[in-house]
Amino acid sequence: MTYEEVVENALARTLDFDGQFPSSRLPMYRRVGKRQQQLMSMASKVSPDYHGACATGVLDANGCLDLRDLATATNLDQAGVIQRFEVNDPGTGIYPTGTKIHLVSIDDVKAGIAPRATMRDRFIKGIEPDLDGVVSIDVWYGRIADMPLAAEDGTTDLEMHETHQELLIIDLTKDLVRKALELSPEAKGAILAILETEEQAALADYTNDVAAFASAQEKRFSEPPPTATR
Numbered sequence: 168m169t170y171e172e173v174v175e176n177a178l179a180r181t182l183d184f185d186g187q188f189p190s191s192r193l194p195m196y197r198r199v200g201k202r203q204q205q206l207m208s209m210a211s212k213v214s215p216d217y218h219g220a221c222a223t224g225v226l227d228a229n230g231c232l233d234l235r236d237l238a239t240a241t242n243l244d245q246a247g248v249i250q251r252f253e254v255n256d257p258g259t260g261i262y263p264t265g266t267k268i269h270l271v272s273i274d275d276v277k278a279g280i281a282p283r284a285t286m287r288d289r290f291i292k293g294i295e296p297d298l299d300g301v302v303s304i305d306v307w308y309g310r311i312a313d314m315p316l317a318a319e320d321g322t323t324d325l326e327m328h329e330t331h332q333e334l335l336i337i338d339l340t341k342d343l344v345r346k347a348l349e350l351s352p353e354a355k356g357a358i359l360a361i362l363e364t365e366e367q368a369a370l371a372d373y374t375n376d377v378a379a380f381a382s383a384q385e386k387r388f389s390e391p392p393p394t395a396t397r
Contacts, residue, residue, distance in 0.1 A: 168332050170196045171321035177339040184358060186347035195339060196315040202338045203312050203327055206373065211309025213374075214381035215250040218326070220310040223255050225303045230293035232304065251307040252284065252291070259300035268293075268304060331373045337366045 174195045181188045189195070210217045224232045234249075252268040254260070262282050269279035270286050271294065282297035293301070312326035325332055341362045344355055 168325050168329065169322055170199050170315055170325065173199050173325070173332070173335050173339060174321070176336045177343060180336070180340045181343055181347070184344065184347070184350065184354070186344075186350035186354075188343045188347050192321055193315070193318050195343075196318070196320055198339055198342050199325075199335050200312065200314040202335055203325060204314065206327060206331070206334060207309075207311045210373075210377045211248045211311065213377045215248045215307070215309035217377050217380050218310045219250070220308060222306045222308070223303050224291075224306060226293070226298065226301055230295070230298040230301065232291040234289040234291065234306065237306070248309040249286075249306065250309065251305075253305050253307075254282070254301055255305045256302035257300070258302035260298065262297075262301070268298070328376075331369070331376070334366065334369050334373060337362055337369060341366070 171192070174192060177195070178188065178190075207218050222237045224234070224237050226232050252270065254262050254264055254266040254268065257263055257266075260282075266282060269281075269283050271277075271279040271283045273285050273287065276283060276285070276294050281294075282301075283294040284298065285292050285294065291304070293299075298304075310326070315321070315323060325335065327335070341359060344350070344358050344362070347355065350358075
């Protein structure tokens with residue numbers, strides 16, 4: 168579903184109500200985009216793998232990487248949770264591909280196990296000499312969608328899973344009802360109460376789906392190994 172299709176669905180729902188509703192597209196796209204970001208951020212905090220992504224960044228000569236340099240191509244600037252850093256191309260470094268890089272505080276750099284790095288304002292810096300010679304690192308994170316910035320973005324596909332995109336339609340419909348002209352406060356209240364009930368049910372499905380996904384990821388480590396059979 169695209170942003171425009173969400174808008175069309177929400178406007179179609181308002182046909183059941185007697186009122187004049189906003190029709191300017193960009194504010195509606197941005198409302199949809201903001202709600203999508205909120206929902207993806209919520210999911211990211213429960214299970215970074217649910218909307219998980221991975222970006223690879225090349226370190227500079229000082230073993231540093233500005234994560235904002237990766238933002239355009241990977242949505243990393245909108246990351247809900249940065250989950251893990253690991254060596255990608257070890258170059259002449261001593262740590263092989265896949266080695267976890269441990270984040271430490273600048274006040275206590277010896278707290279972690281090498282290789283170590285600090286992260287301050289999305290700027291990664293290796294603790295010398297841990298990342299010496301390393302060419303690139305992988306950044307694993309929970310992705311959050313970009314915000315639509317122009318009317319032309321209406322043709323952009325949503326990034327939430329299709330199963331739960333109805334949440335965006337409901338939210339936009341609620342916003343349109345709040346802004347409607349010629350609807351009495353009583354009528355608005357009654358309509359919003361119906362939409363709120365519908366939204367809570369859809370939100371419960373979404374949170375349950377995310378929680379079930381997180382549980383499935385953990386299950387492998389919590390269950391005893393299967394009994395061998397002959």
